[in-house]
Amino acid sequence: MSANAESPTETQKDEPSTPQQPTEDSGTADEKKKIDVLLKAVGDTPIMKTKKWSVEKGRTVQSLSQFISRFLKMEANEQLFIYVNQSFSPSPDQEVGVLFECFGSDGKLVLHYCKSQAWG
Amino acid sequence: MADDKDVLRDVWFGRIPTCFTLYQDEITEREAEPFYLLLPRMSYLTLVTDKVKKHFLKVMKAEDIEEMWFDFEGTSLKWHYPIGLLFDLHASNTALPWSITVHFKNFPERDLLHCPSNSVIEAHFMSSIKEADALKHKSQVINDMQKKDHKQLWMGLQNDKFDQFWAMNRKLMEYPTEEGGFRYIPFRIYLTMSDRPFIQKLFRPISPDGHTHTLGDLLKEVYPVAIPNDDESKRYQVVIHGIEPLLETPLQWLSEHLSHPDNFLHISVIPVPSD
Numbered sequence: 001m002s003a004n005a006e007s008p009t010e011t012q013k014d015e016p017s018t019p020q021q022p023t024e025d026s027g028t029a030d031e032k033k034k035i036d037v038l039l040k041a042v043g044d045t046p047i048m049k050t051k052k053w054s055v056e057k058g059r060t061v062q063s064l065s066q067f068i069s070r071f072l073k074m075e076a077n078e079q080l081f082i083y084v085n086q087s088f089s090p091s092p093d094q095e096v097g098v099l100f101e102c103f104g105s106d107g108k109l110v111l112h113y114c115k116s117q118a119w120g
Numbered sequence: 121m122a123d124d125k126d127v128l129r130d131v132w133f134g135r136i137p138t139c140f141t142l143y144q145d146e147i148t149e150r151e152a153e154p155f156y157l158l159l160p161r162m163s164y165l166t167l168v169t170d171k172v173k174k175h176f177l178k179v180m181k182a183e184d185i186e187e188m189w190f191d192f193e194g195t196s197l198k199w200h201y202p203i204g205l206l207f208d209l210h211a212s213n214t215a216l217p218w219s220i221t222v223h224f225k226n227f228p229e230r231d232l233l234h235c236p237s238n239s240v241i242e243a244h245f246m247s248s249i250k251e252a253d254a255l256k257h258k259s260q261v262i263n264d265m266q267k268k269d270h271k272q273l274w275m276g277l278q279n280d281k282f283d284q285f286w287a288m289n290r291k292l293m294e295y296p297t298e299e300g301g302f303r304y305i306p307f308r309i310y311l312t313m314s315d316r317p318f319i320q321k322l323f324r325p326i327s328p329d330g331h332t333h334t335l336g337d338l339l340k341e342v343y344p345v346a347i348p349n350d351d352e353s354k355r356y357q358v359v360i361h362g363i364e365p366l367l368e369t370p371l372q373w374l375s376e377h378l379s380h381p382d383n384f385l386h387i388s389v390i391p392v393p394s395d
Contacts, residue, residue, distance in 0.1 A: 087259045088250035092233060098320050
């Protein structure tokens with residue numbers, strides 16, 4: 001899959017004092033649907049300063065993975081493993097919207113990320 | 121009437137006669153003959169096409185060989201989809217043998233995942249099984265298995281060993297009697313003309329008031345377009361493993377008997393061919 005030049009996802013900061021970035025206004029309400037993703041680091045993988053993100057439903061796991069790698073300033077040869085439910089690694093072309101529908105809880109999709117294989 | 125176990129065997133041993141032809145722009149030292157192979161419906165392209173690669177390597181120079189990939193009538197074939205699904209979705213109503221074009225150059229990065237080794241296929245296969253069990257049993261059954269049990273599932277698939285595979289897989293098909301079925305049914309519905317890859321949602325095999333859900337119930341809920349109204353003629357075929365199961369078939373039964381080895385029901389919805 002190609003590294004696509006998508007614009008960065010909008011952040012939703014937990015601290016009320018930090019101003020929110022403006023929402024991109026494009027497309028119908030349906031197309032623009034976003035889901036909340038909570039990113040959790042595993043082991044000694046660096047923790048993201050911003051853990052909660054608002055991601056478009058059609059965004060792929062691969063795209064999100066590349067975003068995290070860039071955010072963490074990882075080397076090109078370093079791998080990143082993404083897990084759902086701390087049990088399985090979704091296919092890179094899987095859409096986060098589908099994962100949220102099936103494995104989301106409390107209105108968000110929790111994804112664990114790790115530089116090495118955590119759950120096989 | 122056929123025993124239910126016979127269905128498991130029929131599904132496992134389903135084959136698709138295929139003709140592999142080298143893409144005309146590939147550089148060869150002499151003419152490449154097409155290669156014929158029976159492809160297992162339940163396996164993955166990159167797992168079963170070593171012979172295809174060997175065949176075409178005979179007429180090509182090493183420096184002209186990159187990662188092998190396949191297309192059918194211009195559609196790049198995703199190796200991480202089961203072979204039977206690819207056929208039902210793209211080539212259902214075409215003449216046999218299935219004519220696939222083989223490429224060794226210009227890998228379509230946007231369409232396909234890379235497959236550098238069998239361990240990538242294994243990882244993908246096991247992840248699918250784990251995802252299916254997360255839906256069926258909150259991952260309890262797969263997590264209770266040992267690493268060697270997981271390996272047995274993979275080896276059974278890789279080596280086409282029905283008994284070896286099902287000795288382990290039957291555990292993934294069990295459920296508490298009082299529940300009447302799995303927690304949710306692992307399914308994916310693929311459409312030929314759609315921007316999204318597939319439909320996958322949470323769907324229970326038994327309704328809260330004890331009503332057994334059928335294939336028709338599932339479609340009505342997640343893709344009602346597939347089911348014609350009483351006065352309409354049928355516009356779509358709902359295909360699993362090359363057949364159109366009756367819409368009255370209980371979904372739980374389909375999940376137990378017509379799932380792929382990855383424990384998912386892969387369902388193709390294709391337009392009825394116009395003669």
